Amino acid sequence: MNINNAKFEISVMNKSQYPKGKTPEIVLAGKSNVGKSSFINSMVNRKSLARTSSAPGKTRQLNFYNIDDYFYFVDLPGYGYSEMSKSEQEKVATSVNSYLKNRQNINLIILLVDIRHKPTQNDITMMDYIKSTGRRYIVITSKADKIAKTKVKSYVDDIAKALDVQEDLIFPYSSETKAYVENIWEVINESLNS
Ligand SMILES: Nc1nc2c(ncn2[C@@H]2O[C@H](COP(=O)(O)OP(=O)(O)OP(=O)(O)O)[C@@H](O)[C@H]2O)c(=O)[nH]1
Ligand SMILES: [Mg+2]
Numbered sequence: 001m002n003i004n005n006a007k008f009e010i011s012v013m014n015k016s017q018y019p020k021g022k023t024p025e026i027v028l029a030g031k032s033n034v035g036k037s038s039f040i041n042s043m044v045n046r047k048s049l050a051r052t053s054s055a056p057g058k059t060r061q062l063n064f065y066n067i068d069d070y071f072y073f074v075d076l077p078g079y080g081y082s083e084m085s086k087s088e089q090e091k092v093a094t095s096v097n098s099y100l101k102n103r104q105n106i107n108l109i110i111l112l113v114d115i116r117h118k119p120t121q122n123d124i125t126m127m128d129y130i131k132s133t134g135r136r137y138i139v140i141t142s143k144a145d146k147i148a149k150t151k152v153k154s155y156v157d158d159i160a161k162a163l164d165v166q167e168d169l170i171f172p173y174s175s176e177t178k179a180y181v182e183n184i185w186e187v188i189n190e191s192l193n194s
Helices: 036-043 086-102 121-133 149-163 181-193
Strands: 006-012 025-030 062-067 071-075 106-114 137-142 170-172
Touching: 025 036, 025 086, 025 121, 025 181, 036 071, 036 106, 036 137, 036 181, 062 086, 086 121, 106 121, 106 149, 106 181, 121 137, 121 149, 137 149, 149 170, 170 181
Parallel strands: 025 071, 025 106, 106 137, 137 170
Antiparallel strands: 006 062, 062 071
């Protein structure tokens, strides 16, 4: 896909602030530090459109990135960040869950998990929640550049099992090398066209 104009639009906490209109939203969910913001940057060929963090857990709001007025990438705050106070974590989780459940504009939810690690309990809980919304979703195993190419498939298969995800709904990706980027655009385009 050829992107001409990707821009940050708004950072929100409450639904009263969500963008108006019917532009479809492609949502990035996942643990803090898994690579959500890097994913957005690499997909739109911009180094620092979405702020990536050397200090994880900085993002506590939902960030909307307008892609050619065609769709939004929505960067969710990461979960599992232990330095955040419990009440703060609950506040963030409530706003994320309510968005995922109620927002009409959501077209596709992408759950990112690190290809190198067994999914955490938080990942499994998030996966189950996403399934419970009844929305279209895929899982992307991030940081595929960190393991040998020949091992990618077996790592992806293990994660698919742990999250109980169909084989055709899980894809490896690397924001660093952009390996497999074509597959991901294909899925996104398909979801935007249906
Ligand atoms: N090698 C490699 N590193 C990556 C990749 N994607 C992200 N990273 C690195 O992982 C770290 C975290 O990436 P972010 O994109 O900030 O992660 P995030 O999920 O947005 O984190 P939060 O905003 O804290 O929830 C950064 O140092 C990135 O450079 C990847 O595909 N390969
Ligand atoms: Mg981020």
